[in-house]
Amino acid sequence: MTEESEQDQTAQELTGVELRRLSRRSFLWAGAGVAGSLSLLSVFNKKAPDDGTGIKRVFRKAHETNEEIAKFLISGRNAPTFPAARAVEPRNNYHGITPEPDLANWHLTLGDAQNPETTQKFTLADLKTLPEVTLTTELKCVEGWSAIVTWTGCRFVDFARKYPPLPGTKYVSLRSEPEGFDEAWYYVGLDVESALHPQTLLAWGMNGEPLTTEHGAPLRLAIPTKYGIKNIKLITNITYETERPKDYWAEQGYDFYAGL
Structure with a gap:
């Protein structure tokens, strides 16, 4: 070698x-x-402590930071609107037991956390005395799908003008507590600014027809500035709040604000 x-x-x-x-x-x-x-x-x-719901507080703080950014970016802006001819029936993502409302006896209960004695009750006919509005907007789901839908109802801001909250109100709690259920079937919380947005509707109609049970009859929320998780169906209770109310998906770790 x-x-x-x-x-x-x-x-x-x-x-x-x-x-x-x-x-x-x-x-x-x-x-x-x-x-x-x-x-x-x-x-x-x-x-790392949690926030009382099992969610780590550091993650909740991240959600809150995102919420403030979203508020800044979305404030004063409207969601896009579309021709009614493009409206379709949206999916119904709830596959469990859908409550069958007793339409003849259904009523909406309005309360104020600052003055519980002022509870009021309304029928659907009462709500229909408010100016009727029809909007064709996009319903977006956190799962990734979306659908253009035509909603008919009254603006929440018109409802709040006629039945105003007390000064200091920061949030609105909306709950579905149908007869035969021991607790709320579903519940969401909104910051009062989002509730009073001109496109936020208390809707009783969809695509030119009354709401069906699976889509929230007789009354649901249509709020196109938020993801579908905020568009609560079968509303039975509304409460004006000074503190952030319970929210079903926020308790599961989702963003409370859920803005688009």
């Missing part, structure tokens, strides 16, 4: 040794990194 060949062989052997050494070092560093990450995650899960 020539001197040059011996040098090449020696270089290859040294390279192999160096690669094995580097591989072992990389493996050790990777293992240390994984162990460190798991340790930090364990500490985070033990030490």
Whole structure:
């Protein structure tokens, strides 16, 4: 073997040794990194407090930051509107037991957390004395689908003008508490600015027809500036609130504001 060949062989052997050494070092560093990450995650899960609903407070704070940004960007803006000819029937994402409303005895209860004695009740006929509005807007779901729908009802802002909240009201709670259910079937909270947006409707009609049971008869919320999770069906109770009310999906970790 020539001197040059011996040098090449020696270089290859040294390279192999160096690669094995580097591989072992990389493996050790990777293992240390994984162990460190798991340790930090364990500490985070033990030490990071939740917000009372099982959601880590740090994540809730991130939602709140996003909410403030969304409010700034969306404030004063309207959702797009469309020709009624493009309206379709939206999906019904709830596949459990849909409450059958007793339409003959249904009424809407309005309360104010600051003055519970002022509770009022309205029939659908009462609501229809308010100016009727028809809007064709897009209903967007957090699952990724959307549908253009024509809604008919009264603007929440017109309802609130006739039945105003007390000064200091910051939120509106909307609940579905149908007969035969021991607790609210569904519930959402809105900041009062979103509730009073000119496109927010208390809707009793869809695509030129009365609401069906699966789509929220006799009254639902149509709020195109929010995702579908805020468009509560079968509304039975509305309460003006000074503190942020319960919200079904916010309790599951979703953003309370849910703005588009």
